[in-house]
Amino acid sequence: RKEVEQDPGPFNVPEGATVAFNCTYSNSASQSFFWYRQDCRKEPKLLMSVYSSGNEDGRFTAQLNRASQYISLLIRDSKLSDSATYLCAVSRDNYGQNFVFGPGTRLSVLP
């Protein structure tokens, strides 16, 4: 089993739709969790951290389920500009310095 897994997609959704991505991880010692966004031929950019209590940033909501070892990202009211690949990142250890990245889920928001 890979350390971090994501549904590769692509997810093709119409503008205004709500879409959710999951990311599962195998290392129960992981302490830090993040979602990154990567546009085509660009570097990954931090979208949001994922906190134990869940957190929201505008249209984006991130949640952590430690018992089932997954994190999720919910995007509400999708915009064309949300089209990108979404990567989850999970720390390998208790110190949070080494990350494992998922392969990414591609999202296409269609007009």
Place this chain on the structure above:
Amino acid sequence: DAGITQSPRHKVTETGTPVTLRCHQTENHRYMYWYRQDPGHGLRLIHYSYGVKDTDKGEVSDGYSVSRSKTEDFLLTLESATSSQTSVYFCAISELFRTSGSNTDTQYFGPGTRLTVL
């Protein structure tokens, strides 16, 4: 945006030649990383550094070496490039901080270097 630059941004080289990629940061962050990104594999850690002259191997370190003589620079060297090292290479930086007793950290990425080994 975090102050991270990579050079060169694009490079084409031949099998067997040495190649050095440079990552430069202006954030004075302690940690620096080199990743490669390939279709079907995602981002994989090659080497990382936790301070000047302090480096360690990542999951795909074979064929690569690194050096960090200054806080701001982290060099990745392919001693003898092979076609399997054709990839996009990203540098990242981070700084450790503690929140409520736990360690957290965010990595910021440079723009990447596209390397083609013929």
